[in-house]
Amino acid sequence: xxxxxxxxxxxxxxxxxxxxxxxxxxxxxxxxxxxxxxxxxxxxxxxxxxxxxxxxxxxxxxxxxxxxxxxxxxxxxxxxxxxxxxxxxxxxxxxxxxxxxxxxxxxxxxxxxxx
Amino acid sequence: xxxxxxxxxxxxxxxxxxxxxxxxxxxxxxxxxxxxxxxxxxxxxxxxxxxxxxxxxxxxxxxxxxxxxxxxxxxxxxxxxxxxxxxxxxxxxxxxxxxxxxxxxxxxxxxxxx
Numbered sequence: 001x002x003x004x005x006x007x008x009x010x011x012x013x014x015x016x017x018x019x020x021x022x023x024x025x026x027x028x029x030x031x032x033x034x035x036x037x038x039x040x041x042x043x044x045x046x047x048x049x050x051x052x053x054x055x056x057x058x059x060x061x062x063x064x065x066x067x068x069x070x071x072x073x074x075x076x077x078x079x080x081x082x083x084x085x086x087x088x089x090x091x092x093x094x095x096x097x098x099x100x101x102x103x104x105x106x107x108x109x110x111x112x113x114x115x
Numbered sequence: 116x117x118x119x120x121x122x123x124x125x126x127x128x129x130x131x132x133x134x135x136x137x138x139x140x141x142x143x144x145x146x147x148x149x150x151x152x153x154x155x156x157x158x159x160x161x162x163x164x165x166x167x168x169x170x171x172x173x174x175x176x177x178x179x180x181x182x183x184x185x186x187x188x189x190x191x192x193x194x195x196x197x198x199x200x201x202x203x204x205x206x207x208x209x210x211x212x213x214x215x216x217x218x219x220x221x222x223x224x225x226x227x228x229x
Contacts, residue, residue: 004157036220041222042222043119043206043222043223044206044220046218046219089158101146101163101218102148102174103158103160105150105159106157107157
């Protein structure tokens with residue numbers, strides 16, 4: 001039962017262009033969403049998050065959009081840089097419980113930014 | 116301020132042996148989580164602990180796996196009688212008391228079972 005899905009295993013974009021990574025979820029109880037970035041042989045690092053009371057959150061080159069009716073979120077990276085090449089994980093949680101660190105992760109999307 | 120420290124980074128065990136993975140959370144963090152990443156998959160929640168308490172172990176396999184976070188010392192994930200299917204990357208994360216959803220991950224321990 002995959003509650004968080006990232007249907008694109010990989011994405012390749014040119015440096016300077018926009019990268020759009022997508023994520024779908026099935027559990028309507030999720031109210032907090034995060035994106036993590038992971039380099040090989042390292043742990044995931046937090047990138048950006050969004051609460052379900054918002055539909056957009058922006059931090060520098062990174063913007064996350066949330067469409068609750070479609071149960072869909074996306075991460076936009078503009079402009080993309082070669083250093084952005086990594087695996088990106090979408091994650092979701094239900095913050096109403098005490099287990100707010102219990103994140104449900106998608107399978108990840110490998111982003112390659114070509115110089 | 117050191118990050119989440121995990122050791123060993125790599126561990127090789129033969130089937131039937133025991134594996135012990137250790138995690139020291141970031142200074143000031145009182146919540147510890149263990150996640151497992153199987154090859155070609157995302158991270159899967161295993162267990163959530165606070166000092167001397169297991170808060171949620173709903174992701175732990177029913178047998179052979181156990182976790183603790185003692186009053187003193189690191190959190191330990193213990194796998195008894197390992198099998199080949201236990202081969203994975205095990206990530207520990209910690210979070211501060213007032214922001215339990217903000218996870219900081221360690222670099223992971225990669226277990227290989229021969």
